[in-house]
Amino acid sequence: MTLTRLPADRAEHPEPAASAEPASLEAAAAEAAAAVPEAAVLAGRDAYRAELTRLARTDPRILCLEADLGGRSHPFAEEHPDRFFNLGIAEGAMIDMAAGLAMAGYRPFVSTFAPFAALRAAESLKLGLGYLGAGVSVVAPYAGVSGAWFGTTHHCLEDLAVVGSIPGVTIAAPYGEAEMRAVIRSAAASGRPHYIRTGRNATPVGLHPAADAAVPVVRWDALGGAAGAEAEVCLVSVGEVGTELCLAARAMRPELAHAHLCYLDQEHLATAAAELAERHSRFLVVEEHRPVGGVAAGLALLMPRCTVIGANAGSTWPSGGGDHEHVLAELGLDLAAVLDAADRAARH
Amino acid sequence: MSVLSTGPAPATEDTDRVVAELTERALAARRLIIDMAAGPRGCHLGGSLSVTDILIAALHRAGQDEATRVVLSKGHAAAALYAALHVSGVLPENPAPLYAEPGHHFTGHPNHVLPGVLFPTGSLGHGLPYAAGWALAQRLSGTPGLTVAVLGDGELQEGLVWEACQVAAARRLGALTVVVDRNGGQNDGLVADISPLPNLVERFTAFGFEATEVDGHNPSELHAVFRARRDPDGPPLAVVAHTVKGKGVRAVEGKAGSHYVSIDAAKAAKWKRFVK
Numbered sequence: 001m002t003l004t005r006l007p008a009d010r011a012e013h014p015e016p017a018a019s020a021e022p023a024s025l026e027a028a029a030a031e032a033a034a035a036v037p038e039a040a041v042l043a044g045r046d047a048y049r050a051e052l053t054r055l056a057r058t059d060p061r062i063l064c065l066e067a068d069l070g071g072r073s074h075p076f077a078e079e080h081p082d083r084f085f086n087l088g089i090a091e092g093a094m095i096d097m098a099a100g101l102a103m104a105g106y107r108p109f110v111s112t113f114a115p116f117a118a119l120r121a122a123e124s125l126k127l128g129l130g131y132l133g134a135g136v137s138v139v140a141p142y143a144g145v146s147g148a149w150f151g152t153t154h155h156c157l158e159d160l161a162v163v164g165s166i167p168g169v170t171i172a173a174p175y176g177e178a179e180m181r182a183v184i185r186s187a188a189a190s191g192r193p194h195y196i197r198t199g200r201n202a203t204p205v206g207l208h209p210a211a212d213a214a215v216p217v218v219r220w221d222a223l224g225g226a227a228g229a230e231a232e233v234c235l236v237s238v239g240e241v242g243t244e245l246c247l248a249a250r251a252m253r254p255e256l257a258h259a260h261l262c263y264l265d266q267e268h269l270a271t272a273a274a275e276l277a278e279r280h281s282r283f284l285v286v287e288e289h290r291p292v293g294g295v296a297a298g299l300a301l302l303m304p305r306c307t308v309i310g311a312n313a314g315s316t317w318p319s320g321g322g323d324h325e326h327v328l329a330e331l332g333l334d335l336a337a338v339l340d341a342a343d344r345a346a347r348h
Numbered sequence: 349m350s351v352l353s354t355g356p357a358p359a360t361e362d363t364d365r366v367v368a369e370l371t372e373r374a375l376a377a378r379r380l381i382i383d384m385a386a387g388p389r390g391c392h393l394g395g396s397l398s399v400t401d402i403l404i405a406a407l408h409r410a411g412q413d414e415a416t417r418v419v420l421s422k423g424h425a426a427a428a429l430y431a432a433l434h435v436s437g438v439l440p441e442n443p444a445p446l447y448a449e450p451g452h453h454f455t456g457h458p459n460h461v462l463p464g465v466l467f468p469t470g471s472l473g474h475g476l477p478y479a480a481g482w483a484l485a486q487r488l489s490g491t492p493g494l495t496v497a498v499l500g501d502g503e504l505q506e507g508l509v510w511e512a513c514q515v516a517a518a519r520r521l522g523a524l525t526v527v528v529d530r531n532g533g534q535n536d537g538l539v540a541d542i543s544p545l546p547n548l549v550e551r552f553t554a555f556g557f558e559a560t561e562v563d564g565h566n567p568s569e570l571h572a573v574f575r576a577r578r579d580p581d582g583p584p585l586a587v588v589a590h591t592v593k594g595k596g597v598r599a600v601e602g603k604a605g606s607h608y609v610s611i612d613a614a615k616a617a618k619w620k621r622f623v624k
Contacts, residue, residue, distance in 0.1 A: 063488075083488075088518065093477040093511040100481020103466060106488070123471060128478075131468050132460055 044198030099128030114140035118159035129193035130166040144288030146199035161293020176206020221258035231257035234280035238287035273302035370567035380431035383444035390610025394593035396428035398531035403432035405570035415493025421475020422500035438464035473508030502534030517556030522582035552586035564589030
């Protein structure tokens with residue numbers, strides 16, 4: 001599996017020093033163009049920034065807050081400088097301040113890496129978004145191990161467990177630009193607390209049809225085969241990596257069904273479980289998360305008459321470098337593992 | 349320079365009358381707090397009695413100016429907040445008989461469903477950034493008004509406080525006033541013994557605040573602080589209010605052991621008779 005990504009992380013970290021002479025501008029541009037898919041799509045966080053910037057043109061309540069990880073050129077800051085606040089490296093204060101802004105009638109969106117949003121500022125999420133119900137949207141890139149060679153401090157395989165246990169917070173893990181934009185639109189319109197998880201720079205094209213309107217609770221994958229109610233196993237994909245893996249698995253095994261879930265909080269999962277169980281009885285949930293507190297664990301409780309197993313990031317601490325795929329391989333979350341797990345689900 | 353809506357007291361304001369009113373309210377609030385200590389579960393008495401005068405004065409300002417909000421960050425002093433809200437006319441119900449009782453919202457740390465309570469506080473450190481966010485919103489919406497965050501001195505040991513101070517100073521939230529109830533005590537004993545906080549005024553000044561000190565039991569000084577002119581785009585204000593834990597009840601005044609107290613009705617009656 002290869003996640004498509006832009007060549008360089010433009011914002012928060014310098015790239016490792018190049019060993020050769022600096023490339024010419026022309027060569028760098030050509031390299032970037034080659035790395036970007038033909039129908040260029042935005043990575044999750046770029047899609048978030050673009051959509052929020054667009055929405056803010058007509059909604060003066062929208063504010064954009066960053067904690068020093070928004071990059072030096074942020075489209076929202078450029079277009080709406082009076083409503084953009086880089087509060088510095090202060091994640092807990094940022095989320096609490098956003099709660100204060102929301103209670104005063106604004107619709108603040110805050111963004112920082114998933115480990116800092118969901119783990120360092122977990123209590124702020126519990127109290128501000130959960131208990132108080134403040135309409136803050138937290139957009140968290142670097143979910144899973146998409147931080148790759150930046151190491152374990154920048155990984156986040158625990159956020160669904162933490163945030164999922166906080167009642168009242170809508171959780172989304174969009175796949176592709178269109179779905180991210182749809183989730184941002186919905187969050188801005190609702191004014192309800194959201195936690196929106198995305199990767200680093202991966203640019204999945206998205207599922208068809210594109211989520212240009214509301215994102216369905218269950219998106220049934222219509223591509224890749226004729227699998228339907230007769231399918232022995234239904235893959236359930238979560239997030240960018242989970243969905244890429246499920247698409248790859250289904251390309252090899254068209255007999256598998258595939259349902260993609262974007263919204264992952266308990267309320268949405270309960271609705272999704274009812275729809276899933278109407279069609280299938282054996283499920284393999286693929287997610288870039290720990291097994292404890294993940295979507296598979298949640299669905300298993302909601303579908304006691306069904307078989308639900310997971311292909312996930314396991315319980316080890318990845319400590320090696322490399323790209324995203326290397327770290328996923330270190331965790332044992334790859335196509336082979338998914339196909340293996342699908343076989344196990346079929347035998348259940 | 350733009351200023352908040354409240355300027356110097358109008359010539360017609362009878363400061364002596366206001367101070368007398370604040371004094372009377374504080375006394376009534378202290379009696380309610382003692383009642384709560386005499387309830388079946390007791391209350392955080394020492395820190396409630398130390399912060400009472402601060403809350404009464406801040407709520408007086410809020411009563412004069414609807415854009416002003418008061419956030420009690422040291423939420424364990426909920427008994428004082430409920431009492432102060434009641435005697436200030438914000439909370440219609442007498443909180444004392446309902447404090448910590450099943451089915452009622454007068455919990456041991458403030459519940460935001462109550463009138464006059466904007467944020468749930470008590471997990472220390474959160475009240476200040478909530479207030480900073482509120483102050484920023486007021487600036488964005490062009491609403492004049494003061495946002496007052498009341499913290500304990502022990503609470504200043506929380507990292508989140510200084511994270512929020514850094515942001516508030518950097519953003520020049522001049523409508524934000526941070527009051528530190530400097531009673532010198534915390535749960536396990538004296539602040540000075542556990543993790544001292546010397547040079548508080550200098551600390552806030554170093555962060556970019558304006559800072560001052562007051563007698564936290566002097567209604568005249570407190571009233572003056574809350575009605576002084578502030579530049580909403582200037583530095584935020586820190587007020588180190590020197591207080592006495594357990595203030596007003598001789599049996600517990602200045603005693604670290606007054607942090608959480610449960611008493612019987614007879615003792616409560618006696619304390620209420622002599623409370624100052």
